[in-house]
Amino acid sequence: MAATAIGSSILSPKLSKARVVPDLPRTLSSAARAYSTPAAATSPSSASELVDSIDLGDMIPMDRIRNIGIIAHVDHGKTTLVDCLLKQSGALSGSTAMQETRVMDSNVIEKERGITILSKVTSLIYKDHRINIIDTPGHADFGGEVERILSMVDSVVLVVDATEGAMAQTKFVLTKALSRGLNPLVVLNKVDRPTSRPDEVDSELLELFMALGASDEQTAYEILYASAKEGWCTDRLDKVADFVAATNKGQKADGNMVPLFDAIVARVPPPTGQREAAPFSMLVTQLEANSYLGKCALGRITSGIVRVGDRIRVLEPGTSVVKEEGKVTKLFLRSGVQQVEMAQAGAGDVVSISGVPSVSVNSTIGGPEITEALEFIPVDPPTISVTFSVNDSPLAGREGSQLTSGMIRERLRREAETNVALQIVDDGKSEALEVRGRGELQLSVLIETMRREGFELSVTPPRVLFKRDPENKRSILEPFEEITIDVDHQTSGIVIEKLTKRKGELKSFTDVADKARLVFHIPTRGLLGYASEFKNDTHGTGVMNHAFLRYGEYVGAFEKTRKSSMVCLSVGTATSYALNMIEARGRLFVRNGDDVYPGMVVGELSKDGTDLEVNPTKAKQLTNIRAAGKDEAIRLTPVKSWTLEEAIAYINPDEAIEVTPTQIRLRKQIMDPTKRKQLSRKRVSDIDELLD
Numbered sequence: 165m166a167a168t169a170i171g172s173s174i175l176s177p178k179l180s181k182a183r184v185v186p187d188l189p190r191t192l193s194s195a196a197r198a199y200s201t202p203a204a205a206t207s208p209s210s211a212s213e214l215v216d217s218i219d220l221g222d223m224i225p226m227d228r229i230r231n232i233g234i235i236a237h238v239d240h241g242k243t244t245l246v247d248c249l250l251k252q253s254g255a256l257s258g259s260t261a262m263q264e265t266r267v268m269d270s271n272v273i274e275k276e277r278g279i280t281i282l283s284k285v286t287s288l289i290y291k292d293h294r295i296n297i298i299d300t301p302g303h304a305d306f307g308g309e310v311e312r313i314l315s316m317v318d319s320v321v322l323v324v325d326a327t328e329g330a331m332a333q334t335k336f337v338l339t340k341a342l343s344r345g346l347n348p349l350v351v352l353n354k355v356d357r358p359t360s361r362p363d364e365v366d367s368e369l370l371e372l373f374m375a376l377g378a379s380d381e382q383t384a385y386e387i388l389y390a391s392a393k394e395g396w397c398t399d400r401l402d403k404v405a406d407f408v409a410a411t412n413k414g415q416k417a418d419g420n421m422v423p424l425f426d427a428i429v430a431r432v433p434p435p436t437g438q439r440e441a442a443p444f445s446m447l448v449t450q451l452e453a454n455s456y457l458g459k460c461a462l463g464r465i466t467s468g469i470v471r472v473g474d475r476i477r478v479l480e481p482g483t484s485v486v487k488e489e490g491k492v493t494k495l496f497l498r499s500g501v502q503q504v505e506m507a508q509a510g511a512g513d514v515v516s517i518s519g520v521p522s523v524s525v526n527s528t529i530g531g532p533e534i535t536e537a538l539e540f541i542p543v544d545p546p547t548i549s550v551t552f553s554v555n556d557s558p559l560a561g562r563e564g565s566q567l568t569s570g571m572i573r574e575r576l577r578r579e580a581e582t583n584v585a586l587q588i589v590d591d592g593k594s595e596a597l598e599v600r601g602r603g604e605l606q607l608s609v610l611i612e613t614m615r616r617e618g619f620e621l622s623v624t625p626p627r628v629l630f631k632r633d634p635e636n637k638r639s640i641l642e643p644f645e646e647i648t649i650d651v652d653h654q655t656s657g658i659v660i661e662k663l664t665k666r667k668g669e670l671k672s673f674t675d676v677a678d679k680a681r682l683v684f685h686i687p688t689r690g691l692l693g694y695a696s697e698f699k700n701d702t703h704g705t706g707v708m709n710h711a712f713l714r715y716g717e718y719v720g721a722f723e724k725t726r727k728s729s730m731v732c733l734s735v736g737t738a739t740s741y742a743l744n745m746i747e748a749r750g751r752l753f754v755r756n757g758d759d760v761y762p763g764m765v766v767g768e769l770s771k772d773g774t775d776l777e778v779n780p781t782k783a784k785q786l787t788n789i790r791a792a793g794k795d796e797a798i799r800l801t802p803v804k805s806w807t808l809e810e811a812i813a814y815i816n817p818d819e820a821i822e823v824t825p826t827q828i829r830l831r832k833q834i835m836d837p838t839k840r841k842q843l844s845r846k847r848v849s850d851i852d853e854l855l856d
Contacts, residue, residue, distance in 0.1 A: 224294055226512045230432045233298045233313050236323035237331040241353040245392040246299045250500055252421050253288040283309040287499050290425045296514040310337050311543045312449050314344050316464040319432040326352040326360035329368045332648045332711040342378050348385055349427055356391040356408045359677045386427055397424045435512030437467045444468030445530040447538045448523055451582045457494050457518040464514045471508040479537040481526040493519040524581050543584050546600035547643040547688050548626045550607055553596040555620040558761040563824045564620035569595035608808040621823045625815045628689045640718040643688040647710040650679040655702045666690030667719045687719055693813040729775045730767035732760045736781035740798045746778050755803050763835025
């Protein structure tokens with residue numbers, strides 16, 4: 165078979181038999197339907213190594229399967245690395261995705277924000293080996309996705325920025341991987357940057373491995389140096405300078421991802437388990453929606469062989485109760501960005517199965533012989549909560565189509581089925597539902613998704629989940645986070661001052677390149693609402709990352725960090741005449757012509773104190789008396805629209821966010837001013853209110 169350049173299609177009669185299931189995650193050209201084998205790498209010598217002849221629809225021996233997860237801190241380049249592996253292996257040949265970047269981030273919000281939210285599974289072929297790759301989120305709020313996929317893999321590729329080094333989420337994901345007994349491969353990415361410091365980062369990683377109690381085998385990790393953006397990887401640090409020099413001259417670096425492919429094949433162990441002598445069983449780790457097939461369950465087959473048409477059953481996690489019985493209607497795996505239909509699959513394969521619509525995450529799918537559910541990895545508990553309820557403002561129902569509590573309840577129930585890091589608490593007595601999650605970003609992504617689906621909601625501010633110490637019932641525990649901050653030296657002082665006021669404890673202060681790196685242990689309460697302050701204090705140049713650390717003893721109340729509100733007392737349309745007079749009192753949140761109603765928060769007072777009720781609808785009284793002088797032109801300060809993250813971080817405990825498909829408004833939870841004043845005197849502590 166002749167070798168061709170990267171991205172070209174290498175087809176064989178055998179490969180053309182692979183069928184593509186309808187409803188692909190993105191539009192593919194007709195050439196992509198017959199999946200090609202990996203194409204050549206950059207040089208002709210490596211091209212012959214990447215060309216294989218294997219039918220993706222066939223079940224292959226277990227010793228030629230490699231299951232690996234890609235884990236990293238946010239923005240360290242793991243999704244770009246997966247892109248590079250898919251393109252150089254030929255898995256995207258003939259597809260429009262060949263010209264795209266971050267092809268694994270198929271979700272609209274993922275593309276807009278530039279982050280990975282959901283774990284993605286794909287596969288490629290290299291040297292007659294099938295490499296199943298799971299791309300994971302890097303943000304701490306979506307750590308549940310990382311915990312969930314570790315049961316599917318036999319090793320992980322730990323991607324670390326060669327400049328930033330080990331960060332908060334690096335420690336989190338590495339802790340989970342080491343506790344599972346996995347031996348990581350380490351890739352130092354972005355080594356072509358002038359600020360990279362690979363030797364120092366390597367030393368920091370070794371110290372981190374040892375601090376986390378890694379075994380001798382785990383600390384003997386193989387390290388590779390890469391630039392996923394430029395498409396090369398090497399196991400020799402001295403080659404990096406040659407690649408960088410070629411790039412600076414405008415030439416293509418003479419490198420590729422072959423060293424990483426080879427390391428995966430050589431260092432990652434094949435899956436264990438029996439095929440012929442054991443019944444079929446699989447732990448479900450993810451659910452997929454397909455408009456043709458309905459609900460599909462994705463997971464790694466633990467034992468046995470499954471074929472299309474086989475009888476299967478679903479066992480509930482933990483109880484082993486048979487939830488449903490059915491048969492396999494379709495069986496397929498993901499390759500690149502398409503789905504390839506299979507006739508059979510065996511232990512070690514990562515596949516999707518349709519035919520059992522009641523299946524849920526962490527359920528066990530098995531043959532009729534299976535009577536006990538497989539063990540699953542429990543995820544860390546949520547640390548904050550918000551309350552979802554119907555939008556009961558005077559402006560409700562103008563924009564959305566999903567308005568009732570029943571619609572909201574059903575949508576949240578479906579979300580909890582697929583997102584194990586979320587918990588929905590429904591007392592059945594009220595229309596409101598408590599949603600518990602890992603952080604503000606995770607909850608804001610859920611709210612943003614729902615508003616785009618036509619929902620109108622009222623959302624309360626996030627609250628920390630306290631609990632009692634099991635050894636001392638009189639002691640109250642609260643969640644703590646480890647926060648890592650990179651700031652300019654001239655702004656480090658104000659950051660330390662503000663975090664100290666929020667009960668943060670400075671653990672280290674080091675220099676990293678031209679930045680100061682601060683590491684704090686701080687209560688989760690101290691981070692609520694701090695993001696916007698941090699952005700202003702550091703003039704947008706600071707970087708802040710955090711991850712859950714532990715539950716610790718309650719450290720007491722904080723100083724008030726936000727001023728009081730200006731609250732509307734009338735219904736109507738805001739006028740420039742009234743806003744011009746109100747603006748002298750503080751910062752406005754509404755513009756001329758905006759609809760307002762009693763209880764809506766229209767601004768923030770410049771002085772601290774009690775809330776001030778204002779009338780932004782007041783109009784200038786017109787008379788037939790000619791004025792002696794000309795009216796002055798009214799010039800109002802431009803108002804910046806709220807984002808969900810900003811609104812969630814900003815609001816006070818007695819306020820709520822009104823979310824519609826096009827608007828985000830702030831309001832008081834109780835809109836009647838008399839009732840609001842009465843209840844403010846009876847308000848109890850958030851500890852008594854939220855104690856588990």
